[in-house]
Amino acid sequence: MRPVVPEEVGDLLKWRPLMLFDRTLLGPAYIESIVSSSPALVTSQGGKALPLEVWYMIIDFSNRCPENHQYSLVQPKLLQTSAGGDELVYERYKRWSPFGNIKEIEEIEMYRFYLAHPDRLYHPGLDSTCPNPFRFPFPCSGSLCAFATALLASKTKFLHLELTVPDVIKNLEDGYCTCCSGKHVFGSDFISSDTSNRWYSQLAGGPVPMFLRGFFICPLCVGLEHARESIDVHGSTPSSLYREEYKPWLLDRVESLGFKRPCFADVPNSTESLSKSIANSIARMD
Structure with missing residues (x-):
């Protein structure tokens, strides 16, 4: 605008x-x-x-x-x-x-x-x-x-x-978004949901790769061009560097576009949120 x-x-x-x-x-x-x-x-x-x-x-x-x-x-x-x-x-x-x-x-x-x-x-x-x-x-x-x-x-x-x-x-609309639930990123570190697969296939212009793992910029509340950019960067990043290089780049990129920096510990289906959930469960047992 x-x-x-x-x-x-x-x-x-x-x-x-x-x-x-x-x-x-x-x-x-x-x-x-x-x-x-x-x-x-x-x-x-x-x-x-x-x-x-x-x-x-x-x-x-x-x-x-x-x-x-x-x-x-x-x-x-x-x-x-x-x-x-x-x-x-x-x-x-x-x-x-x-x-x-x-x-x-x-x-x-x-x-x-x-x-x-x-x-x-x-x-x-x-x-x-x-x-x-x-x-x-x-x-x-x-x-x-x-x-x-x-x-x-x-x-x-x-x-x-x-x-x-x-x-x-x-x-x-207070950031309400059915694609990413207001987190500005969508996807999964495990098994992608139907919603994530639907958006990814539309953005990539083809079928979802088998065993797709990763998060991408939300095309709905952040923008189509930025979502496609994240797919390109994800595809060019070796899987061994996904956590060390790609995820920090993703967070920096979302923040640079004027949105609140996502916290993966609060993003569903991320390894960070799973680790947080396990840690909280252990703490409650003590």
Whole structure:
């Protein structure tokens, strides 16, 4: 995903894609716009003003820990003019078919298309039976809200578009993912499950190798290209170096992509989780 810029507001009203709205950052963006243009207006009742560098420190602090921010899925509706200038009116979506329940790679592609074109019923270039996850027989959107379009020029980016499936799962669905159960990696150090085999065969474009052992980046909540990358690295790593080289690389790679570093001791079907379970059982016997 990427931030929305003021110059594309007109195109957004024609295109009407779904966007990720960071409600936590709207206030800081408003403060930044005032501080940047008219810092003398930001004073206490006694007329005292904070130095600009202090305001910027406060704004910078508000941008931290985005995983704790409050987000909404919104669609642009119209442009209205108020005393303060132009305002973008948007509608918040309340419900949709969970992205974390996706089972096929084709659905990932289709859901991304519907994020960009939520009013479409089908993809004109693909012969797919995947339904639009935002189409319901009852209303799935809520009341209208608005903000000044001038705020989009702020360095505090609170509105994003070109969303992907991982963006929705991470920011709007609390990380819920049926592929990896929120661990960001899928697979097994022992016998792979049907779910793992299904995803692996789709990603690799062929049958699952006999006695397949290993973990891979989740294609659903992290991304298809990263999942395929992990399969390639796994395939080029000698089995004798799987634990010493591949697993540390896998953890580092997930963390570098902006996700919480997995702990294999908490990942089902890993040797580390088995060792932890055995150790806990022994401790309870003492």
